[in-house]
Amino acid sequence: MPGQRSITEAEKLAAAKLGGIPIRRDQMAAVANIYRAASAVRQHLENSVLRSSDLTWTAFVVLWVVWVWGESETRHVAEEAGISKGTLTGVSRTLESRGLLRRAGHPSDGRLVLLSLTDEGERLMRRLFPEFNEEEAFVTGQLTDEECRNLAEGLRSVVLQVEENGEERRQSLLNGAEPAPRRSGRRPKG
């Protein structure tokens, strides 16, 4: 398995590359493994339980959010699902076209759109979620319940750190300058 050895070996190579500048190794390994684990888990789930219903991870998460929270405004769904509003527009339209999701205007506020599951979507989630959860148990199968809780706890503190202090941190890194433009993205009309 190349993945694991390489992280440790790569540290040494990177250290050599930098000649003296110190590296925060434990932090580097933690971040590298977070990303690696997320990819591995996503891939496993997409290629097992989600594949048979032809759902992507993101599509599943969106359905799940609407399923557990009930009819919701899109901005809340995007927030919960961890995707941007723009992405949700596309994903929810796909799910609508497949008859799993319904989109309806808010009765009194014309700016809002409400998402809810169709009966078919509801049936799908009732069947799919237990299978999904079973695979969550599989991927964490080498960990005890307590180790899972500790893992979740550590990850939570990373998420909190970024959510609570990330914006400020990014500001201070800029040091007064305005942020660099993105290469992609919509251009001004003129």
Place this chain on the structure above:
Amino acid sequence: MPGQRSITEAEKLAAAKLGGIPIRRDQMAAVANIYRAASAVRQHLENSVLRSSDLTWTAFVVLWVVWVWGESETRHVAEEAGISKGTLTGVSRTLESRGLLRRAGHPSDGRLVLLSLTDEGERLMRRLFPEFNEEEAFVTGQLTDEECRNLAEGLRSVVLQVEENGEERRQSLLNGAEPAPRRSGRRPKG
């Protein structure tokens, strides 16, 4: 912060939805947090140190792999970077067009392509990696070194579980049937 409360609350809602079918809660929370943390970390890094060089996370990882390992065959780079060969073709072409990466045919095996950094790519990584590593330290700032190691350890065991037993698991879930086709993907020529 909606993220954290919701995972716990969502469990209860999901439990209610399922009426009696047991949920592996700790495992569910662990997986949810892995993904959430990965997104948060990626987003923070793309919007801080990577933004100024207009690099995506993936582009940076590819550069990093080639930087630490030196000139490498593409399939190794894809494997190390955790992306598919097809994705690497696109990413490496983008990086080549920006003058950061070089692609060269293998001298004796005509099937292989070798990737290496240009001088500019080398300079960029020497400057960028320390900044990147600082942010890795920032996002894990609430954890001690030891907690980082424990976190990495737990994640490693998830990665290993999927890498070592995932294929077999997916097979057994299929129960003999051939896997469902994907909606997307290239079609046969005929």
Place this chain on the structure above:
DNA sequence: TTCGTACAATTTGAGGCCGAACGGTCAATG
């Protein structure tokens, strides 16, 4: 009642992403 501000979702552009199909190359076998 028009104006301005605030906030909603959508559109847009550039790109990442996977996996199957594909076309080229290699090496062993007949």
Place this chain on the structure above:
DNA sequence: CATTGACCGTTCGGCCTCAAATTGTACGAA
């Protein structure tokens, strides 16, 4: 020395992804 099978990187189709620009609605103040 042609065939075969394994392997390599590329192409392709259908998504996802973001953030900024845009469009549309709401609502308070002048």
